Every structure is written in C-alpha cells, then in structure tokens.
Amino acid sequence: MNISGAAKAAGLPVKTVRYYADIGLVTPSARTQAGYRDYDDVALRKLSFVGRARALGFPIAQCRELLGLYQDAGRSSAEVKEIALERLEDIRAKQRKLQKLHDELAHLVGACKGDARPDCPIIDYLS
C-alpha cells in the first residue's frame, strides 16, 4: 500500500506518515522500484498504534517505547503501565497548572467591568 493509502487507513496526514518514517518511528516495509514507500499490514498496524497513542497525548519518545513493548512478546504489563502512569502524571500536572491559571484569570475577568472607561483590574494586576 502506498503512503496515501496507509495514511488514510491510519487516519493520519500523509505528511505525518512521512515524518514518522523520517524519524524512524514507523518505517515503511519496503520501497517500490520508483522509490515509493510501501506499507504492509504490520507497518499499517504500527501506524495506527502510534496514531492512537498520539491521540492519547503520548509524546513521540513514549510512542517509541510503547511500540517497542507492543512488538515485544516478552513484555510485562508493568512496563506498559509505568509509561502510562508517567503520562497520566504529566496530564495531571498540566491540569493543576491550567486550573490555577483559570481561577486567577477568571477572577480578574470577573472584576473587570468591560466598559468604555480605561480602569481595569486586569491591567492593574499586570502592572
């Protein structure tokens, strides 16, 4: 299957699939005589796997680890869980940070009249 077919099957943009090949994350199974990337079933499944991992927000480096475990029959679920927990903690840290920003900004916005006069608690806070 050529790159556009593979991209469609994995639900990814062609550019992204090419990028994954470039960085050695998911390489095509072969090249045609003309140099076209060729994806077989195994490569396709890896592409979809990475697509879903990325959709969960795993960075490329963790996708690489997960892909390694995916192909490793001798893996332990503990290894997988560890990576997922790392990512989960990452998400929670981001959530805490966003919550703080949200509360602070919401407070300021609530205090700002939003009228034609220049007086503004938001500007005051930043000053």
Next chain:
Amino acid sequence: MNISGAAKAAGLPVKTVRYYADIGLVTPSARTQAGYRDYDDVALRKLSFVGRARALGFPIAQCRELLGLYQDAGRSSAEVKEIALERLEDIRAKQRKLQKLHDELAHLVGACKGDARPDCPIIDYLS
C-alpha cells in the same frame, strides 16, 4: 540598567529579555556606546508586565496587544476584557481536552494489572 539587572528585576532569564528585544516586544530604552542594551524604568515596567502576562499564559501576540493597551491612556476596559476572555476560553478548551485524555487514560491504567504478564488493556486499546 544593563540586561542582567533588568532580567533580575523582571524575574526573567537574560535570554528571554534578549529574545523580547529581538522580536520587538520590549526593546531597551537605549544602547550604551559599547552596544550594551540599556533599560530605563519604563522599559523595566514593560518587561515585568510581559512577564506577568506570560505567567498567565498569554501568548506573545496577546502580550503585544495588552502592552499596547497598557500604554494607551484612551483604552477601554472592554478591549482588555475581550483579550482576557479569549485567553480564558482557550484555557477552558485545553481543560476539556485534558480532562478527556485524563479520563480515558486513567480508565486504561486502572484496568491494567501492572504485573509480569504481557496482557495489557493499554496495549490492547492502542492495537
């Protein structure tokens, strides 16, 4: 005041202050004969202003707008509020997205035993 003094006063890294000068966000008030950036009180206040806006997560473009309003005696608080509301909606969108990721990943992690066996609902989900 030279760049390291200005950076310290604004609580920003020197590299960041130089970067803000490069992109024309906060330019030094002058240069010494030797070419050193020189920051006066006004420039210092702008630096601090931007530092606080960035800490609230405003992107550079919005910092630029806010800085413009900060210096504009004829501003209306409505203009400021509009920018802040934009940013707030941005934060809320990110929160919603993170919440979805969190719930999905937490569910998977909860279902994974994390033992020595290879069976793993996380891998299953990604496959």
Next chain:
DNA sequence: GTTTGACCTTCCCTCTACTGGAAGGTTTAT
C-alpha cells in the same frame, strides 16, 4: 599596567511535532 573574571554582543543550532511549498519524477486514465 596588566590580567582575571564577569559581564556583554551577535550568530547559529536545538527542541516538539509537525505543516507548507517548491522542484521534479511516476503512474494512471483518457
């Protein structure tokens, strides 16, 4: 008076994870 160390400057590379586009080759359909 010079030397040392701490500054400062510009310039270019690196990071994440792509995205866009140009120039040019290939395949397929008409």
Next chain:
DNA sequence: ATAAACCTTCCAGTAGAGGGAAGGTCAAAC
C-alpha cells in the same frame, strides 16, 4: 500524448525560548 494525481526529496517555518561559540568590554585586584 497528455493531463491529473500521485510520489519523491529538500528547505523553511511554527512558539518561545535555551545552549553555546567567538569575540568585545569593563571593573577590580595585583
């Protein structure tokens, strides 16, 4: 035969800096 629709590589850009090299400057110590 040719036009459309593919494909290729390469280069540049995104946000917001951070790292580091090569070289100029300045203040204090010796």
